[in-house]
Amino acid sequence: MSKQGNLSIHSENIFPIIKKWLYSDHDIFVREIISNACDAILKFRKLCDMGETTDETQTPFEVTVTVNEKESTITVSDNGIGMTEEEVEKYITQIAFSGAEDFLNKYQDKMDKEQIIGHFGLGFYSSFMVADTVEIDTLSYTGAPSVHWSCDGGTTYELSEGKRTTRGTDIILHVTEESKEFLNFYTLSSTIEKYCNFMPVPIYVVDANKETTTSAEGEENTVEAPKPINDPIPxxxxxxxxxxxxxxxxxxxxxxxxxxxxxxxxxxxxxxxxxxxxxxxxxxxxxxxxxxxxxxxxxxxxxxxxxxxxxxxxxxxxxxxxxxxxxxxxxxxxxxxxxxxxxxxxxxxxxxxxxxxxxxxxxxxxxxxxxxxxxxxxPFIKYGCLREEKFSTKMKDYILYKTIDDEYITLNDYLEKVKDTNENKVFYVSDKEKQSQYVTMFKENNLSAIYLTHPIDSSFISHMEMQNKDVKFMRIDADISSALKEENTAIDTAKEEKLNTLFTSILNNDKLKVKLETLKSQTVPSMLLISEESRRMQEMMKLYGMDTNGMPPSEATLVLNENHPLITALSTKDLDEHTKELACKHLYDLALIANQSLSADAMQAFLQRNNELLMALLNK
Missing domain, CATH: 3.30.230.80 (Ribosomal Protein S5; domain 2)
Structure with a gap:
């Protein structure tokens, strides 16, 4: 057995739903009521343009919002098209019947639909989100008698002769105790600015309780002409x-x-x-x-x-x-x-x-x-490249990199500049202070590197490597460019092995690799190189909240500069065990500081060692 019927809406249930669920933000009533007022003006102005009527008053079109804290009312007035009794019953008492939509349908061949704001017919009822009673006073442009409508949020309304004598409509909201914040002139004004800042009709806000001040001589102070709160032609x-x-x-x-x-x-x-x-x-x-x-x-x-x-x-x-x-x-x-x-x-x-x-x-x-x-x-561009593939494709040749010489160049320019030395390696600096010794070495040898110091750069580097498969980004302390080494010099493998045994034993770190290199620079005795892959893994651990501070870096290589007097002395002089221990630990810590912060214990040991070395120097 099948049965058909009509859905029905119980009017006694509609207002609680409107008050609670029509809009998530109660202050939205400002937008809805003022939008309706602007629509009323735009409709009348359009009728004048089409020759359907004339504006005999020639008064400027405007919307006025008057707040009366003493009376607990907010009144929104316009000098637009107004409504007849029939239109009030049609557009106001039939919930969700849109006057704007009806107007557009009637004049669809003579106007652009974008000229009218409202389309839903529910906007007026947003007023019951903040008011327990709402009144309408309206006078139609047609010359029909003025109309007064009122409703206390129940299932009935009253319709009678209105008091308005000029074309347009007044919406009077009797604000509830729960919504009295909107009776504050500045709160209401800021809310109107938020929602109505660019509405196409001038909007004025008036404080009905603001008294006119007088001077000591009994003369009224001059008050500047009011200015609209919005910008109608943004x-x-x-x-x-x-x-x-x-x-x-x-x-x-x-x-x-x-x-x-x-x-x-x-x-x-x-x-x-x-x-x-x-x-x-x-x-x-x-x-x-x-x-x-x-x-x-x-x-x-x-x-x-x-x-x-x-x-x-x-x-x-x-x-x-x-x-x-x-x-x-x-x-x-x-x-x-x-x-x-x-x-x-x-x-x-x-x-x-x-x-x-x-x-x-x-x-x-x-x-x-x-x-x-x-x-x-x-940061905007790099984030866009990470988030939008089409944007990344268009922008990849126009992304700039700042070099350590303060030039701005593209990736292709950089690769062309270093093609004879780096084999498509892009050396970068992530921390200007910590990696300053490496930057100095690069500059001394006319080598190029770029700054990638923003938090977004760690993700951006991986993205660029995916786009450029043959390019590898390496932090400036991840490897030593061949251009930093003295040419035609052979490393004494026996000396290297001796130093390796010495450092790994004193530092108690058999995973540490020690490498002897003859660098052009004589200012840097030791450098700690951490593989790019290992360092990126540590950064990922930090990203997930894991503490890596003071953690010995895996795949780390301690490079000792054979061209520096300290390394020469350490490998050739007959030093006592305590001096060797001091020197090895200090050279390692100096190299480590250029990569990361020391742990609390390591920093304390480093400072004590500094004091001991200074005392030894003074007592010499």
């Missing part, structure tokens, strides 16, 4: 050719409260196959270790939707600051919808392409500026 809605550099900088500082000038920006302006506008800014880092917390604000028709939605904005660009406005993305939508929406992926791909195109253009046309920005923009 810079990103204009064509790039209409914007000056100064306007871009001003818009950035005002929007993001960042008074450091951005390095550069990308103006997004696309009409097909989707409508998308915006500006992305590359902020300036204060130092190379700083990780900037970016903010990409997503808008729909100049109405704020959310911050940093990585389903729409490529994740690596969330480090930037900017505005993206796309009318095709709903105001209220689940992230699971965005994750599975092919259209959203196209938007993300477009933004990625525009960023890559801008960077490549800077490299080709403004190379000096590109180089001057590199230290700040490199």
């Amino acid at each position: 810079l990103y809605t204009k064509k790039p050719s209409e914007c000056t550099d100064e306007e871009y900088k001003t818009f950035y500082s005002k929007t993001f409260m960042d008074y450091n000038e951005p390095l550069f920006w990308i103006h997004l302006d696309m009409d097909y196959p989707f409508n998308l506008k915006g500006i992305l800014y590359f902020p300036k880092l204060h130092n190379e270790y700083e990780m900037v917390e970016g903010k990409i604000k997503l808008y729909n028709n100049q109405v704020f939707v959310a911050d940093n939605i990585k389903e729409v904005i490529p994740e690596f660009l969330l480090l930037l600051k900017g505005i993206v406005d796309c009318p095709d993305i709903p105001l209220n939508v689940s992230r699971s919808f965005l994750q599975n929406d092919g259209f959203v992926k196209k938007i993300s791909d477009y933004i990625t392409k525009k960023v890559a195109d801008k960077l490549i253009s800077l490299y080709k046309k403004e190379l000096d500026h590109y180089k001057s920005c590199w230290d700040s923009i490199s």
Whole structure:
């Protein structure tokens, strides 16, 4: 037996659901109510443009939000299209019936759908999230009598003759005790700025309880003309050719409260196959270790939707600051919808392409500026290469590396520069201070190495090796370039074996390899080389929270410089056992310090040994 029927909604249950579940953030009522007010104005203005009616008052279009803390009310007023009694019953009393959608359907051949904000019909009822009673006073442009509507959140409403005498609508919210925070003028103003900063109609906020002050002479103080809280024509809605550099900088500082000038920006302006506008800014880092917390604000028709939605904005660009406005993305939508929406992926791909195109253009046309920005923009670019394969493919030939001689070159330039010495090895410095002796040796011998000191670089190195199979990145202390060694010199293997036995015995470390080399430099007696693979393994252990400080490095090689007087003396002079022990331990610790911090016990022993050596020198 089968049976069909109609689904029914019990009205006594709808308001508790609206209050608790319609929106996750209760302050969203500001966006919804003011959006409706802006829509009312845009509708009327469009009717005037189409010749359907005329604006006899010629008063400026605006939305006014009045907060009255004493009366516990917030009133949103507009001078838009207004409503007749029939329209109030149709659009207000029928929940989820959209007046905006109805208007668009009626005039679909005469206007662009992106000109109207609302489409869902639920926005008005968000007011019951903060109010126990809501009133509407409205007067239609048609000349029909004004209408007053009120509802206390129950199942009934009252409809009567209204008091409004000018075209437009007042929405009066009687705010509950639980939501009285919104009755604070500054709280309400900041909330309006958050959601309505770029709405296309001027919005004014008025404090009804603010008294006029008077001077000592009894004269009223001069009050400046009020200014709208929003920017109805934000810079990103204009064509790039209409914007000056100064306007871009001003818009950035005002929007993001960042008074450091951005390095550069990308103006997004696309009409097909989707409508998308915006500006992305590359902020300036204060130092190379700083990780900037970016903010990409997503808008729909100049109405704020959310911050940093990585389903729409490529994740690596969330480090930037900017505005993206796309009318095709709903105001209220689940992230699971965005994750599975092919259209959203196209938007993300477009933004990625525009960023890559801008960077490549800077490299080709403004190379000096590109180089001057590199230290700040490199974390964004490297993170993008790690996260987005297409971005990495486009950018791989335009990634710069800063050399120890403070030049900025590409990987291909570096490989060409060292092709006669390093066999596709890329030597890099991860810590300028700890590896300073190696840097000095490289500079003394006109060798090249690059700085890779940012936290992201350890992952980026592996990525670049995957892209360039024949290239090997090696930290400057992982191997000795043949160019650092004296030419045509043979190592005395017997001497090397003797030193190896001496050090491994005194250090009690039979895993340590000791190697004798004749280096060109006479300033460095000992160096500790740790294989790149071993060191990367230790870094991975640190990443997972394992303590490696003071841990003896595996696959470590202690290089002793035969060209240094200390090593010569150690291998030729007849020294007592205690002096040999002091010298070996000290040479090892000096080499180790250039690679990592000593453990607490090792540092204590090192300091005591220093004191003993100084005393021996003074008593000599």
